[in-house]
Amino acid sequence: GPLEEMAIPLYFGWFLLSSVQVKVGCTSMDFLKTLDTLEAFKKHTSDFTGKEEMELDLEQYFETKGNLHCTTKFCDYGKAEGAKEYAEKQTVKDFYSSVFELSLSALFVTPRTVGARVSLTEEQLLLWPGDAEKEAESVVPAAASLPLGSRAHVTLGCAEGVDPVQTGLDLLEILALQQEGQQGELVEEMELGSLTYYGKGRWLLSLREPICAPACFSSYYK
Ligand code: GDP
16 A cells, blocks of 8 residues: 555755764854955955955855755655655665764865765665766766766855756766866865866865764655
């Protein structure tokens, strides 16, 4: 009967435990607050506003998110390609409701999103769908040639009217530039780490000390 089968969720992912949600939220706020005061950033605010040298309050520019998580598989209640197969995978069942330690290794900002890069371990990669990067190929052509797990991220905020799916695409875009050998422009050594500019409003802060974020592998139904 229908009750024996687990309904397929909107998405599976790692959900940050509440104590670390606060820490990550604060770190993100601090970063945005500092970033928009830097001269180097002010030079490029037109990437965000379309106007030269305009004051920009990044904290207001982004709508911050609650329920911080790292999506593994977007299932759309079974409508997404490969959703059923993923939900039925033995590793997904075995690890369901287990707590993992995610490593947040960088923060990034674009005119569309702000997010944290998640560097997955070998074990965590067992829960990562093999086609997550390839799925983005139509938007980021080089995505399929990036290592598995490159798309892993936590969305921290989106600009008005931007869907959270954009955050992973923005991350892939930056990683694709790095892979092509674009070093970016090392802008500043900040307290949190080194800040690099990749053009078109794309900023990456490599954290000096990655944030260790305990997170429960689970699923979400709206
Ligand atoms: P919301 O987070 O409640 O606004 O719900 P969404 O449906 O917009 O997204 C839920 C999660 O699934 C977010 O983490 C999105 O990044 C992710 N997501 C949404 N659409 C897609 C998609 O097409 N592909 C992938 N891989 N992830 C998606």
